[in-house]
Amino acid sequence: MTLHVVIIGAGSTGAAVAHDLTLRGYRVTVVERGEVACETTGRNHGLLHSGARYVLNDPPAARECAEDNALMRKLMPDILELNGGLFVALNEEDLSYKEAFLEACAQAGVPAEEIPIKEALRLEPNLNPRILAAVKVQDGVFDPFHFTLAFLATAKHHGAAVHTYTEVVDLVWNGRSVSGVKVRDRRDGREYAIGADLVVNAAGPWAGRIGAMAHVHIAVLPVAGTMVAVGRRWVRRVINRLCPPCDGGIIVPQRRNSVVGTTSWPVENPDYIAIPPEQVEAMLAAGEEFIPGFRSAPLRGISAAARPLLHESSQLVTADPGARGVTRGFSCFNHARDGAPGLFSIIGGKTTTSRLMAEVMGDVINEATGITNPCRTREVPLLPYHAFYV
Amino acid sequence: MRTLNLCILRGGPGRPAAYQTYRITVDEHLNILDAVQKVWATQDPTLLFRHACHHASCGLCGVRVNGRERLMCLTPIAEFPDGATVTLEPLRNFPWVGDLVVDVKPLMERMAAIQAPYVRRDELTAGGEEGTRFEDCIECGLCMSACPVVGSDSAYLGPSPLAMIKRLLEEPRGRDIRSLCLLAGDAHGAWRCHSVMECVEVCPSHVDPSQAIGWLRRYLILRGRRQPAEAQRR
Amino acid sequence: MERSLPYRPVSEHVARTPWWRRAAAWADLHGRREGWLAFILMRLTGIGLVFYLFLHLTVLSTLARGPQAWDAFIALARSPLFVAFDGVLIFGMLYHGLNGLRVILLGLGVGSRRQAELFWGAFVLSIVLTAVAVRMILMMG
Known part of the structure; x- marks a missing residue:
């Protein structure tokens, strides 16, 4: 008998889980209160991480990135702009990290190659000529909406149903276990229940709200990041600052624009994030450090969305107000141990590794259901994103 | 505030x-x-x-x-x-x-029908090895809304799909040129445009559908002149 | 017979709307710019010129009814109202022709970034030439 799984949230995580579970033979329904990828996923940098960004502070995450970066290149070539990336040292302090950085890249299996500064400036003529070192890595660029859509398109063609503008208002219980969701169709206000054998909470920064419906405490810390786009393609590849994760450390070229980001500050309500003007200013200044004249290009939008970072206790937040120290990894929970059998949560992570996150979630679900179908997302290529609509 | x-x-x-x-x-x-x-x-x-x-x-x-x-x-x-x-x-x-x-499905169907590409080569920054970049068109549908021809002939392919066909004919990368020409040369294709120019004015992303449609017309005319010769050779 | 297309109509709603209501939507100028205005004027002057062609033939047919009928018409044609009609007609012809040149250029992909200037050029030139023509008519009259 086919088990029915309802996935709450159509960000990159929910979409990848839908793809993974349909390939394992589950019947999948995705419910999303807005448009696909309309919040956290939609407003991420669109950077297919080489992993190098995390080698210094989170080597396991770096390794995961490197592995899935290589995989996604094969699985969704028409979604990715495989233009590579550079890590550049802008000052002596950055330069002091170089040896450790190269060492850590080698250990984490992240391909990285130091290149002469002259070569870096030939590749990127607009780059600040005063850079002190340059390391070539295998970054890529994608549009997060289309990235997510590709997963959902493939899931749909394997039988998944995707309901957008459908908000979960409550969970449905069968005795003491979760057996579905009660949803409201935001287009007409109609409320109805969707029965399910399992419910996966992939609601990102809102995962806590879904957890609360089952009286499960999920400690998600919504941490916002600001990004600023300018209307000129200053660089052809991703430019990272050679330092541990810092504000304004990355410039991503998107079409004829350049997007600089990001910042990191905890927010109360992820529904609406008012971007402080000084953050826009700080991002433009950061862009100026990489590329003299960066801010002379016209402004092409400013954005911020909350990342769902998982923290074990609230002390972590006060100890590190910017929350840069909180893990970029992800966690999968089977809430049977919290008194809500049938409910699962997947929280945290990065869009780059959403396939891997879904694989782990699928394994957790298989373990709970006793189904042994293995993960197939490493082999099955994704359909073009247009297929979502056809 | x-x-x-x-x-x-x-x-x-x-x-x-x-x-x-x-x-x-x-x-x-x-x-x-x-x-x-x-x-x-x-x-x-x-x-x-x-x-x-x-x-x-x-x-x-x-x-x-x-x-x-x-x-x-x-x-x-x-x-x-x-x-x-x-x-x-x-x-x-x-x-x-x-x-x-x-519902943007009609636009996406058109893009799917012409197998729109997603990345293209980078010609904006000079020199060095070749990079790639996304197409200019972000498929937002603004031009489809601003075009009076789309509003009166609902089978019209539309400004952005036609601009995309031009991109593909410029750089086919293995796509079937004949079927693209059939779509562009159809009565609901490039010849349907009335040069109202609103597509160019509303495009937020540097696409110039009107110029692309003109390009397609020239391409189709020249191809029409070439084809008899091709047929004879066979 | 129509070839079947590999995509559906933009909107079933649009496809079901009668043609005259779809065409009427062209007159909705809210938020529109020069290109649309040029398009609407092109349609209006085109329809006007077709109408004039038949009017012209009707007027010429008065010749068949003898010199009196023709003289009566000429007297009417000298009235200020009729000269105003002449002005509108001349503007229509000039605009339709000049904008026609603009559309030929744009239709072949030339000058799309300068289309608004081309429109104003055609428009202003039509008005100036109309004024000159009307002056000539008045001086002859």
Whole structure:
């Protein structure tokens, strides 16, 4: 008998889980209160991480990135702009990290190659000529909406149903276990229940709200990041600052624009994030450090969305107000141990590794259901994103 | 801070259509999209709108701002004086889902029919090894809404799909040129355009569909002259 | 017979709307710019010129009814109202012709970034030439 799984949230995580579970033979329904990828996923940098960004502070995450970066290149070539990336040292302090950085890249299996500064400036003529070192890595660029859509398109063609503008208002219980969701169709206000054998909470920064419906405490810390786009393609590849994760450390070229980001500050309500003007200013200044004249290009939008970072206790937040120290990894929970059998949560992570996150979630679900179908997302290529609509 | 009256067309299939005005105060360095999101988050959770990237890359937040097709994320608050009324309506010519949301499926079907590519070679920065970059077209549908021909001939391929065909014919990368020419040369293809030019004016992303359609016409004429010779050789 | 297309109409709603209502939507100038205005004027002057062609033939047919009928018409044609009609007609012909040149250029992909200037050029030139023509008519009259 086919088990029915309802996935709450159509960000990159929910979409990848839908793809993974349909390939394992589950019947999948995705419910999303807005448009696909309309919040956290939609407003991420669109950077297919080489992993190098995390080698210094989170080597396991770096390794995961490197592995899935290589995989996604094969699985969704028409979604990715495989233009590579550079890590550049802008000052002596950055330069002091170089040896450790190269060492850590080698250990984490992240391909990285130091290149002469002259070569870096030939590749990127607009780059600040005063850079002190340059390391070539295998970054890529994608549009997060289309990235997510590709997963959902493939899931749909394997039988998944995707309901957008459908908000979960409550969970449905069968005795003491979760057996579905009660949803409201935001287009007409109609409320109805969707029965399910399992419910996966992939609601990102809102995962806590879904957890609360089952009286499960999920400690998600919504941490916002600001990004600023300018209307000129200053660089052809991703430019990272050679330092541990810092504000304004990355410039991503998107079409004829350049997007600089990001910042990191905890927010109360992820529904609406008012971007402080000084953050826009700080991002433009950061862009100026990489590329003299960066801010002379016209402004092409400013954005911020909350990342769902998982923290074990609230002390972590006060100890590190910017929350840069909180893990970029992800966690999968089977809430049977919290008194809500049938409910699962997947929280945290990065869009780059959403396939891997879904694989782990699928394994957790298989373990709970006793189904042994293995993960197939490493082999099955994704359909073009247009297929979502056809 | 600036206070605006957002006059939004609400409703949808099976719901009556009516304008509803929200008074909202937002920072003036933000955009209309932020104002709409603030309305949704603080005043009316039933409001439907589409958005994702907030920097003109996903192509989701296209609406008509005071009658004109624009991306809400590229419409600065600072453009409007304090206390101004800004009218927001969904895009025309697409099926209406509700409030500011339309169903972009017809556009996506067209793009799928011509097997639109997603990345292209980088010719914007000079020298060095070859990079790739995304197509200019973000498939936001603004041109489809602004085009009177799309509004009167619903089988018209439309400005952005035609511009995409031009891109593919320029750089086919193994695609079937003949079927692309059939689509472009169809009565609902490049010849249907009336040069109203609104597609060029509303495009937020450097695509010039009118120029592309002209290119296609020249291409089709020249190809028509070449083809008899090709046929004879066979 | 129409070839079947690999995509559906933009909107079933549009496809079901009668043609005259779809055409009427062209007159909705809210939020539109020069290109649309040029398009609407092109349609209006085109329809006007077709109408004039038949009017012209009707007027010429009065010749068949003898010199009196023709003189009566000429007297009417000298009235200020009729000269105003002449002005509108001349503007229509000039605009339709000049904008026609603009559309030929744009239709072949030339000058799309300068289309608004081309429109204003055609428009203003039509008005100036109309004024000159009307002056000539008045001086002859």
